[in-house]
Amino acid sequence: MADIVIDGIRKAFGPVVALESVSLRIADGEFLALLGPSGCGKTTLLRIIAGLETQTEGRVLIGGRDVSDLPPRKRGLAMVFQNYAVFPHLTVRENVAFGLRMAGADAVRVDRQVARAAELLHIEPYLTRYPAQLSGGQRQRVAVARALAVEPAVLLMDEPLSNLDALLRLEMRAELKGVLQSAGTTTVYVTHDQTEAMGLADRIAVLHSGRIEQIDTPAALYRHPRTRFVGGFVGSPPMNFLTVQTASGQTMLDGLTLAAPGRERVVLGVRPEDLEPAESGLAFTVRVAEPMGSHTLLTGEALGQPVRIVAPSDWRPAPGERMFVRPRPDRIVWLDPETGAALEEHLA
Amino acid sequence: MSARPGTGRRTLFLCGLGALCAWTLVPIYLIALGAIGGPGLISRWPKPFWPEGSSLAALRYFLDIAGVWSATLYSVEAAVLCMALSILLGIPAGYALARFAFRGAVAFRLMVLMTRAFPVAILALPLTVGFIRLGLYDSPVGVGVMHTTLALPFAVLVSASLFQAIPHEFEEAAWVFGCSRVTAFLRVVLPLALPGIAATAIFAFVISWNEVFAASVLTVRHRTLTAYLLSVLAESPLHVQFAGGFLLIVPSVLFIFLVRRHLFAMWGIASK
Known part of the structure; x- marks a missing residue:
């Protein structure tokens, strides 16, 4: 050995x-x-x-x-x-x-x-x-x-x-x-x-x-x-990346306010299964729903950017339907929009 | 063949097969007929399928011609030398062409073929002079060396494609599992290429065996069989010429027949 x-x-x-x-x-x-x-x-x-x-x-x-x-x-x-x-x-x-x-x-x-x-x-x-x-x-x-x-x-x-x-x-x-x-x-x-x-x-x-x-x-x-590439390459479907504006350590996602790194623009990375349905929050428009048996894969848009969600298999939203989702706060990754590197201060 | 070809396709297949067989067998048959049919049969037409007065007299007469046996021996000597040199020089060259990207590989490939672009007739005089100086003139060794230059281009190019067809991973696996470059070649590459190499060797042998011109130019007393027959048979009766031709064909056909299994094995590897 x-x-x-x-x-x-x-x-x-x-x-x-x-x-x-x-x-x-x-x-x-x-x-x-x-x-x-x-x-x-x-x-x-x-x-x-x-x-x-x-x-x-x-x-x-x-x-x-x-x-x-x-x-x-x-x-x-x-x-x-x-x-x-x-x-x-x-x-x-x-x-x-x-x-x-x-x-x-x-x-x-x-x-x-x-x-x-x-x-x-x-x-x-x-x-x-x-x-x-x-x-x-x-x-x-x-x-x-x-x-x-x-x-x-x-x-x-x-x-x-x-x-x-x-x-x-x-x-x-x-x-x-x-x-x-x-x-x-x-x-x-x-x-x-x-x-x-x-x-x-x-x-x-x-x-x-x-x-x-x-x-x-x-x-x-x-x-x-640790980088946007890793998040996109590992995991299927890949991680979602949303470029968002921040102000004074916070970012507003439709009806959802999150603490964010103190920069003007950051990339929010979140896994498709870590977006949970909620009463209010990030507005998500369904474009395609694919029932996969063990889960339903939803493809659509939020903040005008492409997003995928792995939803429970009993979810069958119709195309065009609008819903609200919230990322699980402990599963969010913040990334630098230019370099794609994870922002260390927010790594768990 | 597919499981159940249509009758049309089947007929076409059989016709093709028949034509192919006839292409090879009819000339051999006619020569054999001339050889054993006696003097009377040569000029007759149509020829009988089986000669009534067949005899081996012509063949025996031919074999009794003084010098045939020693000429045969020279032929074998030259052909074996040609075969050995073609393999010994051709295989390393072919391997290098197949495995290494070296400067001038394409040019080398072309040059190998270019050697065949010069007619032996033009080279005959300088070759003769050169061989006399080297002491190779009028010897089977000289003829064998000359024939090697004819067979070597084929040996190089055929063995290059042979080695190319053997995946490089086999060699790499051999290296990883304890082989040096040489042992990997001997234990893995060579066994896989052997049927093809055997075919190349036979090809070299047959090229030398059949070659007349250079052999006639480069020898006087120690003629190879083909060269000897050319000079002797010109004055012989036609049926003896047929007998000579027939006996010349036999070794080549026998040789190919003996190694046909290896030739097919080569296709087996190539199709994988």
């Missing part, structure tokens, strides 16, 4: 900067998700940790050892690739045993660890088959088993579930979490799917155009986004 320290990693592809001075520390046994939209640099960062990409500047330390200039095989890690990269010319058993064989493990150890990994991922029935005879989900399991069989100190996963269909993804996600929790491996998991990151990770690092916007636990990230 090992911790990972990423120290001032910068990566430029010619004139294009993929990562600018990223630093973070991943504790021993921690599950960290690197979350961000495509092109944010999350995969590049993972590949730099793996040694498949060379950083322009900075260092990577695994278990206190500087591995910055070591080839992948000397870094003591395993990886699950987005399209599995299960070797087609080897049987499932030989695929799972590959890392152990390369490490020169004796036959007894190979057999024992292959059997354990195969049992963990329920692939014992396919051990003698070739990958071409397996479904996508089964290949995925083989790829994870191959990575776990070497009992790595660090496990890297690059969007491992993105090629599975929705139902299988959900099933595999829960299973993966169980397997990795019992293994206690330090895991770095790259994904663009925020529900995957929220569900799996101990902590999430949100990346945006080559920078880490915020690192936090899923709950803290959700509740207290």
Whole structure:
């Protein structure tokens, strides 16, 4: 087991900067998700940790050892690739045993660890088959088993579930979490799917155009986004942002007065489920109502700005209907309208 | 084939299949007929489907021509050398083209093809002079080297596309799981590319085996089979020429037949 320290990693592809001075520390046994939209640099960062990409500047330390200039095989890690990269010319058993064989493990150890990994991922029935005879989900399991069989100190996963269909993804996600929790491996998991990151990770690092916007636990990230980008990217539907005028530490939202940071204009951020119906308050005009089963998603306008509300499922307002809502006061985030950064004085 | 093609499509398919088979088989059949049918059959038309007085006399006569066996040996020597050099030089070059973005990669690709733009006829004299100076003239080694220049462009470009078809992730996975660049190539890339490499090797062999002109120019006494036959058979009766032609085809056909399974396996990988 090992911790990972990423120290001032910068990566430029010619004139294009993929990562600018990223630093973070991943504790021993921690599950960290690197979350961000495509092109944010999350995969590049993972590949730099793996040694498949060379950083322009900075260092990577695994278990206190500087591995910055070591080839992948000397870094003591395993990886699950987005399209599995299960070797087609080897049987499932030989695929799972590959890392152990390369490490020169004796036959007894190979057999024992292959059997354990195969049992963990329920692939014992396919051990003698070739990958071409397996479904996508089964290949995925083989790829994870191959990575776990070497009992790595660090496990890297690059969007491992993105090629599975929705139902299988959900099933595999829960299973993966169980397997990795019992293994206690330090895991770095790259994904663009925020529900995957929220569900799996101990902590999430949100990346945006080559920078880490915020690192936090899923709950803290959700509740207290430090930038407008994080609030908009994490959570589905995303956070609502209303630009409001303030005067003497207060802002007037139709019939609602809220204490606000002492600035002329601020952005009020509030989650769609934190807007509650009320007798008076912020006037909201419904444009579309989508009954989702567990809740009703309302899309409309307040203060002339687009707003979404997650309402109880028995709410079925008609389009064009006007209602009043109040944000739960303890769930409000104030942001700077220019920089998009959260205003620290009002963070809980 | 789809489950139940319409009769029209099926007929079309069978016609195409028949035409394709005929394209390959009819010439071989006619040559075989000439080879075993005896002198009388050559000038007859229409030809019988099966010659009544068939005999292997012409084939035997042909094999008894002095020098055929040593010429065959030279041919094999040259072809094996050509095959080995094409693979040994072509595969690294193909791998480099497929995996590395280096300055001049496009130009290199073009240059590889350009070598085929110069007719051997024009190069014959300088080649002969050069080979005499190098001591390669009139030897199977010289012919093999010459044939390598003909086969190498194909070896480079075919193996480049072979390696391109193998996803880079396989190699990266191998690196992560303990391979160096070399062991990853040997353990993962090479096995996946092997059927294609085998096909490339056979192609190089066949190019050398069939080549006449350069072999005729570069040899005098140590002629390869094709070059030897060209000089000898010109004075032989027609049915012996047919026998020679037939015996020349046989090795190529046999070779392809033996490796056809690997050729199909290559398609299996390519279609994934």
